Amino acid sequence: MPLLAIANLHKSFVTPDGERKTIVHVPEFSLAAGQQLALRGESGSGKTTFLHLIAGILTADSGSILVGGSDMNALAESKRDRLRAENIGYIFQTFNLLQGYSCLENVLLGMAFGPGADRARAQAMLERVGLGHRLHHRPRQLSTGQQQRVAVARALAARPKLVLADEPTGNLDHRNAREALTLIRETCRENGAALLLVSHDPEVLGAFEEVRDFAELNQALKETVA
Amino acid sequence: MTLLLLVSRSLRQHALSTLITALSIALAGGLLMSVWVVKEQSQSTFTQVNTGFDAVLGARGSKLQLVLNAIFHLEASPGNVAAADYEFIKHHPAVKLAIPIAVGDNLRGFRIVGTVPEFFTAVEYKTGTKFSLSAGAPFDPAVKEAVLGSFAAQKLGLHVGDTFHPFHGLVYDEKNQHAESYQVSGILAPSNTPADKVIWIPLHGLQTMSGHDPRVATDVSAVLIQLRSPAAGFMLDLMYNRQGNRLTFAYPIGAIMAELFSKIGWFDQVLTLIAYLVALVSAAGVLVAIYNSMAARRRDIAILRALGAGRFTLFSAIVLEATVIGALGMVAAFAVYAAIVTGVAAVIRAQTGVLLETFAYNHIMLWAPLGMIGLCALSGLLPAWKAYRTDVADNLAPVS
Numbered sequence: 001m002p003l004l005a006i007a008n009l010h011k012s013f014v015t016p017d018g019e020r021k022t023i024v025h026v027p028e029f030s031l032a033a034g035q036q037l038a039l040r041g042e043s044g045s046g047k048t049t050f051l052h053l054i055a056g057i058l059t060a061d062s063g064s065i066l067v068g069g070s071d072m073n074a075l076a077e078s079k080r081d082r083l084r085a086e087n088i089g090y091i092f093q094t095f096n097l098l099q100g101y102s103c104l105e106n107v108l109l110g111m112a113f114g115p116g117a118d119r120a121r122a123q124a125m126l127e128r129v130g131l132g133h134r135l136h137h138r139p140r141q142l143s144t145g146q147q148q149r150v151a152v153a154r155a156l157a158a159r160p161k162l163v164l165a166d167e168p169t170g171n172l173d174h175r176n177a178r179e180a181l182t183l184i185r186e187t188c189r190e191n192g193a194a195l196l197l198v199s200h201d202p203e204v205l206g207a208f209e210e211v212r213d214f215a216e217l218n219q220a221l222k223e224t225v226a
Numbered sequence: 227m228t229l230l231l232l233v234s235r236s237l238r239q240h241a242l243s244t245l246i247t248a249l250s251i252a253l254a255g256g257l258l259m260s261v262w263v264v265k266e267q268s269q270s271t272f273t274q275v276n277t278g279f280d281a282v283l284g285a286r287g288s289k290l291q292l293v294l295n296a297i298f299h300l301e302a303s304p305g306n307v308a309a310a311d312y313e314f315i316k317h318h319p320a321v322k323l324a325i326p327i328a329v330g331d332n333l334r335g336f337r338i339v340g341t342v343p344e345f346f347t348a349v350e351y352k353t354g355t356k357f358s359l360s361a362g363a364p365f366d367p368a369v370k371e372a373v374l375g376s377f378a379a380q381k382l383g384l385h386v387g388d389t390f391h392p393f394h395g396l397v398y399d400e401k402n403q404h405a406e407s408y409q410v411s412g413i414l415a416p417s418n419t420p421a422d423k424v425i426w427i428p429l430h431g432l433q434t435m436s437g438h439d440p441r442v443a444t445d446v447s448a449v450l451i452q453l454r455s456p457a458a459g460f461m462l463d464l465m466y467n468r469q470g471n472r473l474t475f476a477y478p479i480g481a482i483m484a485e486l487f488s489k490i491g492w493f494d495q496v497l498t499l500i501a502y503l504v505a506l507v508s509a510a511g512v513l514v515a516i517y518n519s520m521a522a523r524r525r526d527i528a529i530l531r532a533l534g535a536g537r538f539t540l541f542s543a544i545v546l547e548a549t550v551i552g553a554l555g556m557v558a559a560f561a562v563y564a565a566i567v568t569g570v571a572a573v574i575r576a577q578t579g580v581l582l583e584t585f586a587y588n589h590i591m592l593w594a595p596l597g598m599i600g601l602c603a604l605s606g607l608l609p610a611w612k613a614y615r616t617d618v619a620d621n622l623a624p625v626s
């Protein structure tokens with residue numbers, strides 16, 4: 001049984017002029033435990049919405065999203081929060097670090113709502129991403145590359161089964177992007193987490209053995225064109 | 227632990243507004259407790275303090291004026307009591323003790339009161355407690371000696387053996403100095419009664435002071451009376467106030483003072499109302515401070531939700547934050563309270579000699595903090611609801 005299994009996933013929004021528009025229609029998608037897959041997609045193609053649906057941040061109009069056997073789309077919100085906190089790590093393009101908290105606290109909060117905050121684990125994760133000497137720095141005191149490394153440590157601290165990465169190198173220069181990507185892939189592998197990364201950057205996509213076109217996956221894009 | 231981390235970091239992130247809001251709570255809470263305690267303490271103290279006397283006999287006039295003048299040394303004397311009237315009440319079978327006083331002079335604003343030595347030896351100003359001297363000895367009624375109340379001695383800087391010239395009148399005017407010189411023979415130990423702010427000299431000395439009208443040299447200003455029984459008081463009340471028309475018998479002293487407080491009760495109510503309003507406005511300040519910061523917090527809330535924090539966790543964090551601001555404010559409110567009541571007590575002490583027990587426990591010290599903290603928690607509900615309703619996806623931009 002795959003770690004992530006999606007079937008007949010539909011998500012639509014009401015546009016400002018009152019029209020209902022389907023953004024995501026994925027008939028079938030799956031990801032095995034420990035698998036690393038990159039999705040190629042242009043801006044505005046619904047990639048973020050797709051990841052939000054998998055993470056339970058958004059609810060689908062219909063369809064199922066099985067994460068480790070639990071249907072994210074069928075659960076009540078509080079159970080979706082729990083499932084997300086215990087099984088999914090999320091890495092954002094804009095890092096989304098909490099500016100009022102230290103690096104260590106950011107990582108601790110990555111665990112707090114799931115398995116529980118573990119200071120030693122949080123510290124070890126920050127050391128793993130090369131920030132053992134920046135534990136008590138605030139995000140704004142770090143470079144953008146360092147901030148993304150904190151985000152990686154936070155996403156993996158709770159030992160998630162699945163890591164979702166949304167354009168994780170989009171805000172980084174070439175060197176930092178390459179380093180961040182390597183770090184994400186390595187730490188996912190070390191922690192046994194599957195990785196689903198979305199990007200439009202050929203260099204990033206080129207680093208993956210498995211790459212799929214989101215346009216192929218998301219039938220809503222074809223329906224719009226048709 | 228996570229809730230505490232969220233609250234402490236949020237307070238730190240919004241440190242300035244936290245500080246200002248907590249200070250406004252502190253001022254409101256301190257004011258509320260001060261108004262309440264000063265009101266209750268003043269009423270209970272001034273209706274109970276009578277320096278050991280049950281009644282006052284004085285010239286025809288207001289009972290309240292008589293009590294304020296003879297017991298609290300505040301008002302002007304309504305007139306004199308003839309020596310014969312004093313002798314009559316002194317030997318009345320219903321009267322246990324009658325102490326005459328004469329007023330009309332001061333020393334730099336502190337009243338000089340003429341009386342008899344029995345005032346120091348026979349009067350229990352509180353059950354089982356008589357006036358005692360912290361230094362020196364009681365005055366000799368035959369010579370020009372004075373016993374100073376503790377507060378008066380401290381403020382005037384006078385010690386045993388020092389001498390002074392009295393000034394005529396109840397209000398200090400340096401041009402009205404009497405020729406007589408008095409020597410301080412003793413200083414009273416603090417009694418926390420109006421006696422503390424008085425300069426006591428022999429009755430005869432004040433009656434015969436140079437410049438005083440020799441025709442009334444045997445008159446007294448009032449007679450302080452201890453009765454043998456409460457029934458005697460009503461009997462004398464009937465005799466002086468209903469059947470007679472020359473003198474006023476002020477009895478019972480506590481009831482007369484209570485009447486004063488009931489007359490100014492509206493003022494207490496206005497003060498209390500203002501204190502309640504200030505408390506309400508401060509609690510509203512907590513609401514406004516947190517509510518206004520919600521726009522800046524939305525992204526943090528969305529991030530925390532993406533990390534798995536439930537809506538209720540974030541709702542609770544905001545309510546707890548408002549509660550903590552209230553609690554911090556109320557801790558500081560005790561400092562504000564201490565400052566206000568210390569100042570008020572000092573003024574009351576200077577004016578009346580009575581020391582309010584403002585630091586004794588009062589139920590408001592429990593209810594005001596609980597009430598204010600509860601009010602702050604309530605005021606956190608609206609911003610907490612806003613946090614509860616925050617859309618996660620919308621606030622995690624950008625979207626690809």
